Amino acid sequence: MRRLKYLIIVLLIALVVLAGCTFPTIQPAETPTPTPLVTAPPTPTWTPPQPPVTTNTAPLSTTLPDFVSVIAKVKPSVVAITTEVVTLDFFNQPFMEEGAGSGWILDKNGLIVTNNHVIEGANTITVTFGDDTVATGTIVGVDAFSDLAVVKVDKTDLPAVTIGDSTKLRIGDWVLAIGNALGEGISATEGIVSRSGASITVSSGQTLYDLIQTSAAINPGNSGGPLVNMAGEVIGITSAKLAAVGIEGLGYAISITGAMPVIESLVQKGYVVRPWMGIQLATVDQFLVFRYNLAIEEGAFVTRIVPGGPADKAGLKVGDVIVKMNGKNIDGADSAVRAIRAAQSGQQMAVSFWRGRSQQETTVTLVESPPPG
Numbered sequence: 001m002r003r004l005k006y007l008i009i010v011l012l013i014a015l016v017v018l019a020g021c022t023f024p025t026i027q028p029a030e031t032p033t034p035t036p037l038v039t040a041p042p043t044p045t046w047t048p049p050q051p052p053v054t055t056n057t058a059p060l061s062t063t064l065p066d067f068v069s070v071i072a073k074v075k076p077s078v079v080a081i082t083t084e085v086v087t088l089d090f091f092n093q094p095f096m097e098e099g100a101g102s103g104w105i106l107d108k109n110g111l112i113v114t115n116n117h118v119i120e121g122a123n124t125i126t127v128t129f130g131d132d133t134v135a136t137g138t139i140v141g142v143d144a145f146s147d148l149a150v151v152k153v154d155k156t157d158l159p160a161v162t163i164g165d166s167t168k169l170r171i172g173d174w175v176l177a178i179g180n181a182l183g184e185g186i187s188a189t190e191g192i193v194s195r196s197g198a199s200i201t202v203s204s205g206q207t208l209y210d211l212i213q214t215s216a217a218i219n220p221g222n223s224g225g226p227l228v229n230m231a232g233e234v235i236g237i238t239s240a241k242l243a244a245v246g247i248e249g250l251g252y253a254i255s256i257t258g259a260m261p262v263i264e265s266l267v268q269k270g271y272v273v274r275p276w277m278g279i280q281l282a283t284v285d286q287f288l289v290f291r292y293n294l295a296i297e298e299g300a301f302v303t304r305i306v307p308g309g310p311a312d313k314a315g316l317k318v319g320d321v322i323v324k325m326n327g328k329n330i331d332g333a334d335s336a337v338r339a340i341r342a343a344q345s346g347q348q349m350a351v352s353f354w355r356g357r358s359q360q361e362t363t364v365t366l367v368e369s370p371p372p373g
């Protein structure tokens with residue numbers, strides 16, 4: 001009995017001791033991660049660009065130019081021009097046809113600038129001013145090459161325009177076209193300068209150079225009217241537009257910088273004095289190559305030589321193909337005309353040309369162009 005009690009006491013003491021002890025927890029060993037054979041590149045970081053820090057928090061200006069003031073300044077100097085031309089009908093009978101265009105007052109004593117094609121062949125020219133007064137116009141001088149003309153009316157104290165400088169124009173500058181659109185009276189359209197130094201071939205086959213392309217709407221009747229800047233200065237003379245399905249906003253004006261020497265010559269002499277070679281040219285094309293069995297496919301083909309003129313004296317003949325003038329390549333009639341116009345009367349011009357299968361050289365001495373007629 002005593003042993004039993006002793007055994008129970010020993011067991012109780014052992015339980016108490018064991019209760020105060022902790023035993024480590026045995027966990028399964030982790031499988032080591034194998035080291036990759038190729039180390040992955042670090043992930044690239046990119047910081048989006050931040051706008052520049054500025055202390056100017058003023059909103060951008062959305063104010064349009066003051067078109068009203070510009071129109072008020074220029075409109076009194078713009079005129080409507082109507083013409084009467086005798087033409088033939090379907091039965092070859094003459095009848096009177098009316099035309100409409102625009103012009104602008106160059107001088108207070110009645111000189112008016114317009115396009116040559118506005119008054120070409122006109123029997124009568126009627127000029128209507130901003131105050132609705134009407135005067136008969138007479139031709140002072142015309143120049144078909146530049147499509148410019150000057151008309152005179154018997155009126156004084158007229159409001160002349162201010163001439164600007166078209167060389168200072170920038171693409172995107174605002175401009176206004178003012179004229180007798182559709183023959184309905186003087187109106188204005190706005191646009192920007194789209195291009196400068198442009199050239200186009202008009203319906204008559206003539207090429208116009210040094211043009212200002214504008215998005216301002218150009219309509220029949222606008223021809224001859226002014227293209228003005230936001231200072232109310234004339235920087236161009238509205239002349240033509242490209243009109244076809246799918247084409248919009250391609251109006252053209254003759255730059256005033258190129259036009260003024262022509263206008264001055266028309267006022268002083270009635271015609272324009274230019275360097276003259278006494279020659280007519282056509283651009284070489286596949287038809288001419290085939291028709292005349294030409295040795296080359298590019299150049300200016302001589303179609304006419306004026307007897308006794310500079311080209312005739314230099315030995316050029318009809319059928320020659322000019323390929324160089326003063327060392328500059330000539331790829332067609334237009335480039336040849338530009339080369340001649342860029343020269344001076346009295347200047348000697350070296351001309352390289354093909355005659356048949358041989359290339360030859362000559363020197364042409366340019367002279368002043370003779371009066372028209």
